[in-house]
Amino acid sequence: xxxxxxxxxxxxxxxxxLKHINLQLAAGQFIGLIxxxxxxxxxxxxxxxxxxxxxxxxVLFNQNDIFTLPAKTFAQQVAVVLQEFPAxxxxxxxxxxxxxxxxxxxxxxxxxxxxxxxxxxxxKVGLQDNAQQCFDHLSGGEKQRCLLARALVQKPxxxxxxxxxxxxxxxYQFELLSLIKSLGISVLCTLHDLNLAARFCDYxxxxxxxxxTQQGTVQEVLTQQTLAEQFxxxxxxxxxxxxxVPRINYLSAx
Numbered sequence: 001x002x003x004x005x006x007x008x009x010x011x012x013x014x015x016x017x018l019k020h021i022n023l024q025l026a027a028g029q030f031i032g033l034i035x036x037x038x039x040x041x042x043x044x045x046x047x048x049x050x051x052x053x054x055x056x057x058x059v060l061f062n063q064n065d066i067f068t069l070p071a072k073t074f075a076q077q078v079a080v081v082l083q084e085f086p087a088x089x090x091x092x093x094x095x096x097x098x099x100x101x102x103x104x105x106x107x108x109x110x111x112x113x114x115x116x117x118x119x120x121x122x123x124k125v126g127l128q129d130n131a132q133q134c135f136d137h138l139s140g141g142e143k144q145r146c147l148l149a150r151a152l153v154q155k156p157x158x159x160x161x162x163x164x165x166x167x168x169x170x171x172y173q174f175e176l177l178s179l180i181k182s183l184g185i186s187v188l189c190t191l192h193d194l195n196l197a198a199r200f201c202d203y204x205x206x207x208x209x210x211x212x213t214q215q216g217t218v219q220e221v222l223t224q225q226t227l228a229e230q231f232x233x234x235x236x237x238x239x240x241x242x243x244x245v246p247r248i249n250y251l252s253a254x
Contacts (some may be wrong), residue, residue, distance in 0.1 A: 001060075002158055002186045008047060008057030017043050017240055019210045020056070025158075030180070030187040032201035034194060036231060039207040041190040042083075042162055048188060049160050051078045061158065063209050074101035079151035081161045085143050086135075093138070093146050094131045097121055100153035121149035124179060126172075140167030148176065152183075161189040165196060182183075198222050198245045223247040228254060 003025040010018040033041045046052045097118045122128045125145040165173040177200045191197045204221040206214040227235045232254045238246040
């Protein structure tokens, strides 16, 4: 297993946020975290990429406790793309993407090889024509794609994403998730769009009120009963066109 979370709990003051979480992610697996707003998905990701240390339990990456790994070693292996964008800081798109090279070498290095890595990453996310544009002037969707390019140049073994399709048009939602899927690396990702989760995830964990309430393949998890119990929605579930994965048709709130 690339990533193992064992009996993890975390609280803020007297409020319990995460309770006895157990999760496993194998090499090359695309795992989705789904659940209602406020269920603890982003909090769980923050524990997985060392932003916050849990009260109890352990997070292992390649059998090592992530909180004992040197920061540089962890950054060479794990890349993170979050919902929020950096505050205005005046860097160009190319410079932001080049920051992904810092775990391996100084991002100020202008070697031909490093520039080629940056250009390749920008091309993959469709931002090659924006290379010299100021990051602050990009649209929300363009910023999201720029930050994904920064993660790509890290060459991570594990990619952690919090709502990566936020701010994106439908075309870029599919292109971005298809690109991530094609990388063949381990992915841990929160998603609100359950039809996208069905299309791209290999396995799902459902969080509700800080606990994992269900897990399994998309066929096992995305059922009318589960969607009623976990999301308070009446749905009709059939299959997406030309694929064996579920398609969720929303009918009404319960």
